[in-house]
Amino acid sequence: MISLFLKDLFNRVNQGRWPYLIVIGHILAGSLLVYTQPRSNLAFLVLMTSFMSLYFFTTSVRFKLIAGTMLALVIIPIVGVRNIFYLEVIFQISVFAALALGLNIVVGFAGLLDLGYVAFYAVGAYLWAFFGSQQFYVLHFAPGTQPSDLPFLLPGDAFYMFLLVGVVIAGLTGILLGLPVLRLRGDYLAIVTLGFGEVIRVLANNLDKPLNFTNGPQGITPIQRPSMPDPVVEWFNSVFRGVVGHDVTPADMYNLMFYIFALIVIIVIIFVTRRLDDSKLGRAWTAVREDETAAIAQGIPLVKMKLAAFAVGASFAGVMGVLLAASRTFISPESFSFMQSIGVLTMVILGGAGSIPGVILGAATVTILNLQVLQGFSLYLNELRQSDAVMPIINFAWKDLSPQLDPAKYQRMLFGLILVLMMIFRPAGLIPATRRKREIDAEETN
Amino acid sequence: MIRFLKRINVYELVRPVGQMMAFSLGSAAFMSAIAISLALALDDTAVGVSLMDKYNVSLFTYTMLNLPQVIIDGLTIGFVYAAIALGYTMVYGVLEFINFAHSEIFAVGAFVGVELLIALDGMGILAGASLGMAYAYLILAILLGMIAAGGLAVAVERVAYRPLRGMSRLVPLISAIGVSFLLQDIIRLVESLTSGQFNRIMPTFGNFDSRIIFGKIAMGSSNLTLGISVKSIIVIVSAVLMLVGLNYLVNATRVGKAMRAVAQDRPTASLMGINVNRIISLTFLVGGLLGGAAGVLYALKFTRIDPFVGFFPGLKAFTAAVLGGIGNMTGAVLGGIVLGMLETFAGSYMGVFTMGAAGSEYKDIFAFSILILVLIFRPQGLMGKNVVQKA
Numbered sequence: 001m002i003s004l005f006l007k008d009l010f011n012r013v014n015q016g017r018w019p020y021l022i023v024i025g026h027i028l029a030g031s032l033l034v035y036t037q038p039r040s041n042l043a044f045l046v047l048m049t050s051f052m053s054l055y056f057f058t059t060s061v062r063f064k065l066i067a068g069t070m071l072a073l074v075i076i077p078i079v080g081v082r083n084i085f086y087l088e089v090i091f092q093i094s095v096f097a098a099l100a101l102g103l104n105i106v107v108g109f110a111g112l113l114d115l116g117y118v119a120f121y122a123v124g125a126y127l128w129a130f131f132g133s134q135q136f137y138v139l140h141f142a143p144g145t146q147p148s149d150l151p152f153l154l155p156g157d158a159f160y161m162f163l164l165v166g167v168v169i170a171g172l173t174g175i176l177l178g179l180p181v182l183r184l185r186g187d188y189l190a191i192v193t194l195g196f197g198e199v200i201r202v203l204a205n206n207l208d209k210p211l212n213f214t215n216g217p218q219g220i221t222p223i224q225r226p227s228m229p230d231p232v233v234e235w236f237n238s239v240f241r242g243v244v245g246h247d248v249t250p251a252d253m254y255n256l257m258f259y260i261f262a263l264i265v266i267i268v269i270i271f272v273t274r275r276l277d278d279s280k281l282g283r284a285w286t287a288v289r290e291d292e293t294a295a296i297a298q299g300i301p302l303v304k305m306k307l308a309a310f311a312v313g314a315s316f317a318g319v320m321g322v323l324l325a326a327s328r329t330f331i332s333p334e335s336f337s338f339m340q341s342i343g344v345l346t347m348v349i350l351g352g353a354g355s356i357p358g359v360i361l362g363a364a365t366v367t368i369l370n371l372q373v374l375q376g377f378s379l380y381l382n383e384l385r386q387s388d389a390v391m392p393i394i395n396f397a398w399k400d401l402s403p404q405l406d407p408a409k410y411q412r413m414l415f416g417l418i419l420v421l422m423m424i425f426r427p428a429g430l431i432p433a434t435r436r437k438r439e440i441d442a443e444e445t446n
Numbered sequence: 447m448i449r450f451l452k453r454i455n456v457y458e459l460v461r462p463v464g465q466m467m468a469f470s471l472g473s474a475a476f477m478s479a480i481a482i483s484l485a486l487a488l489d490d491t492a493v494g495v496s497l498m499d500k501y502n503v504s505l506f507t508y509t510m511l512n513l514p515q516v517i518i519d520g521l522t523i524g525f526v527y528a529a530i531a532l533g534y535t536m537v538y539g540v541l542e543f544i545n546f547a548h549s550e551i552f553a554v555g556a557f558v559g560v561e562l563l564i565a566l567d568g569m570g571i572l573a574g575a576s577l578g579m580a581y582a583y584l585i586l587a588i589l590l591g592m593i594a595a596g597g598l599a600v601a602v603e604r605v606a607y608r609p610l611r612g613m614s615r616l617v618p619l620i621s622a623i624g625v626s627f628l629l630q631d632i633i634r635l636v637e638s639l640t641s642g643q644f645n646r647i648m649p650t651f652g653n654f655d656s657r658i659i660f661g662k663i664a665m666g667s668s669n670l671t672l673g674i675s676v677k678s679i680i681v682i683v684s685a686v687l688m689l690v691g692l693n694y695l696v697n698a699t700r701v702g703k704a705m706r707a708v709a710q711d712r713p714t715a716s717l718m719g720i721n722v723n724r725i726i727s728l729t730f731l732v733g734g735l736l737g738g739a740a741g742v743l744y745a746l747k748f749t750r751i752d753p754f755v756g757f758f759p760g761l762k763a764f765t766a767a768v769l770g771g772i773g774n775m776t777g778a779v780l781g782g783i784v785l786g787m788l789e790t791f792a793g794s795y796m797g798v799f800t801m802g803a804a805g806s807e808y809k810d811i812f813a814f815s816i817l818i819l820v821l822i823f824r825p826q827g828l829m830g831k832n833v834v835q836k837a
Contacts, residue, residue: 114614115623168780180822187544187619188821191764195814198761202811338656340530342627349620419624420606423617427610433691 010056019057023067026050031075038083041372047079048364055357072263078240078255081248086163087255089371094262094318097363101269101356102316107345108354108433109273109282110309111289112182113190116197117344120314122204122336123173125165129220129331130213132159139256143208143216147177156224162322170318171311173230178310190242197341204333213336219332221323222293258327261422265323270356276312286435339412343370346415349422352429354436361430366418370411455698459492462693464685470524473796481795485509488799496801503668508798511670516794517787522678522747524786525685529740530763531770531778532692532734533599534827539709540729543615546622549760550629550730550739551595555738556745557633560646565685567649582650582823588684588742595738598629599730608723633753645752648745654680667719677678678810681743686734689779695732696775705729709773757809762789765817771830780828789813 013022019384030047037043041119054067080087100119106114128136141147181192208216233253241247276282284305287295296302324330351362384398391398422429428436485505488494496507501508529550537545566583575583581738606625610618637644658675696702707715708725716722743760745751766785770777792812797805820827 111614113614113619177698180818184821185615187615188768188825190619191544191761191768192814192818192821195761195765195811195817198812199811202808204802206807339627342623345620345623401639405635410631410635412627413635416624416626416628416631420621421624422627423621423624424606424609427613427617 004288009229016057019059019259020063023050023053023057023059023063026053027067027071027075031079031371034086035082036062036078038079041376044079044372045090045368047075051364052361062233072420075116077259078243080255080259081240081244081252084252084255087259088251089367091255091259091262092371093364093367094259094266095324096344096347096367098262098265098269098320099317099344099364100271100351100359101266101314102320102358103344103354104348104359105273105276105316106309106313107348108352108359109277109289109437110285110306112306112309113187113193114313115190115194115338115341115345116200117193117317118314118336118340119193119200119338120170120174121321121324121340122200122311122315122333123170123314124318124323125325125331125335126160126204126220126321127161127166127169127318129223129324131162132156132224132326133220133222134413135213135220137212138215139211141212143212143218152224154224157226158324159224159226159326159425166318166322167315168318170321171315173318174311174314175307176240178307182306182310193291194338194341197336197338201333201336201338204336214333219331219334220329223328223329223331225254225326228257253380254327256295258323261323265316272312281308283307342415342419343411346418350418350430352432352436354433355429355431358431358433365430366414369414374410374414375408378406381405381407447657455694458694459690462690462776463686465776466689466779466783469658469783469789470521473784474521477520477787477791478513479515481509481513481791482506484795484799493801494517497798505798507668509795511668512794514670514672516790518674519794520680520787520790521783522681523790524783525689525746526681526740526747526782527738527759527763527766528779528782529685529688529743530759531766531782532689532775533737533764535767535770535772535775535778536705536729536733537777538767539710540726541607541611541618541620542707543607544622544764545604545607545730545733546619547625547629548599548733549756549763550626550633551599551602551734552597552741552744552760553633553751553753553756553757554629554741555591555734556741556751557637557646557753558594558650558738559587559742560745560751560805562587562590563649563651565647572649572651574650577653580654584652584654584680584746588739591742592735592738595730596734599734600727601735603727603730608726630753630756637753640768646745647748648749648751652676654746663720679745679798681747684720684743685738688739691734692732693775701725701728758772762813765813765820768817768827769820771827774827775831777827777829784828785813785816 013019021295026046027050030043030050033040033043034047040322050071054071059067076090077087099117102112103117106112106117131154132152134146134152136153137150138146177196178194181189184192204214204215207213228250230250233248234249235251237247239383276285284295284300287298287300288302288305291300295305324335327353347362348359349362349365350365351360352358381398381401385401387398389398390396482805485508489505497503497508497669503511530548532763535546537543537548563572565768572583573579602625606621607618611620634644637646654677655675657673657675658679659671661672663670663672694702696705704715704725705728706719707718707720708722708729712722715725740759741756744755762785763782766781767778768781769785770779770781772778789809789812793806793809796808
């Protein structure tokens, strides 16, 4: 009833000049709110949701492009350097959106459940971590015993080359893993990829002997970044000093730069997936996903098609890994746990497998829930603990609450709940893929 | 009374015991032969020399000294894996679906059992208990763990899997992954709310930690001790009892016949008047009961448990089920024992044989390598038949 009313309202507003006004109004309101209240989570949320109104309202393609570019390349960077926490959130969203889009090719298009996706991410990250740090000269030292004045193997600008190397190596790893296991049925594949993810993590943890490749659980640091010329920082400061309110340091500029790199990767992935979706390969993936037996009967080379999906997905994770290693300057095996794989899967499932806008929405939602809602809840609980407040009815003093109860650490519960609820109530996701939408509509009219 | 005894199918009681003994002895003999021949081959090489330098013992003697303990440990963990693997394999046989949450059902069983014992310990009952009462409490803990895990398994099936039946294969699998994650954090939440931390330690009571020594054999300058800890005996005996019981239930009762019928062909079974939903619930119940008991036994053997305790045993048990041929119950037992042996042998000897380059830290991924190898070379498993995928 309410949803019908809302749909009606949306349709009535979504005509003529109104959508343009609403979208511009939303963006302006969001920017103003964040500008005046740089610490409010709600204001930030208003700004982020303006991407959604930009997506949902019917406006001309040119308007969407211009507004989206303005939002992503001007407004958000300014908001980000004003409050560095927002930049972190936005960077994480873009990293996870890129990962989720990569996984979407494997899960959403080809229908292969990959539970060890971050393994490829780890491959990319450790690749640049090894070549972009002093690790090459640490090979013969046990972790923690190396001298401190070791040279770097490669200059920081080799990072750009390694973006490509990361694509190739991660893609090859995907093919190597895929070759034996892609003949298997879907559920076996899930377990084997899970196992592979664990293998990579255990290797990263233990390959500090006999030769010290990964520095074990301590992780590799420092990892180099590409050089940032001073004129760029000066230019940015001269243009935006007035709006930002203070001078931006090179460190902040680096964060901004990696955010823009992540955006570029996202745009490349979107471009590639959209071209693939309607290509011969994309059609073959759809066929494989819907019915393997029928696909074979149509003459589709099953293993080859699956391998292609696996390799494409893996190579995008590889790029993001290289990016992550450079942006964090530090990596350790902890960042590549099974939970991370499930986190990325949750984003794909929440948004809608196979749907590009859906997956981006899923990545943004899960990241914001994770970084802002859960942590905000944690802070709130801590405040309660420090106060003398008492729970009503059961008379339980908040300060007696176990300090172990920290909602920020309960990501598994979040992921689990999202997965189960989505599967039961909305298996096609928040924004279903076009093909799925047609199927659902057909079912409803029947 | 006599009529009742006559109706017991003795063959189905004896056969699984014989099978299990054959599997245990066979895999123990096989793995020992490999370890001993490797030791003999490597004794004169750098590997043997470095061991000689370090501990003044030849590689062969070292291998032989550790062998009895390794075999016992391998068998103990192997039977735990077998009990968990049966839960996977039975559900897979009926629904063709990997019950990902089974590892957490195992963990819940472990926590309920251990919590009961901790509570009893807190009341001071365990400390003063006689030996007989200690065993009674342990059995009570196992039973309680079984009931909790079994009930949970049925509830999970009802809430998270049944509404999704008939949808594409990945949908229930993803739901199961979700349930698994959710349960991990629910256990953590409950445990950390009731006390400051979420780890639990099995209280020590009874004579479970002592060892029975059979004798000593002189071996070079040291002695080869033949002994077995009481814990290991308890784990093995209870696992064997459960497995025999399960085998009897499935192969010699009416309900078991219905279960086999549903596994073979669900629509036809339903036409024969079998209540398919009830049988599926029952399958989950039985799998959960076994998993819960395995959880308490695991806690008894390894003492410390945390909310994520189910993850690796669950994965390895799944590997065991695949190794034996998924859907095949005898195969799951064989797979569990073989995997437990392989893993313990690898964990104990790999470090020495590779001169410390790759030791027991690779134990956990050993199982996955086996899984991948099995899936490449013999996807139907050791005992499975090559069946066509059900439409």
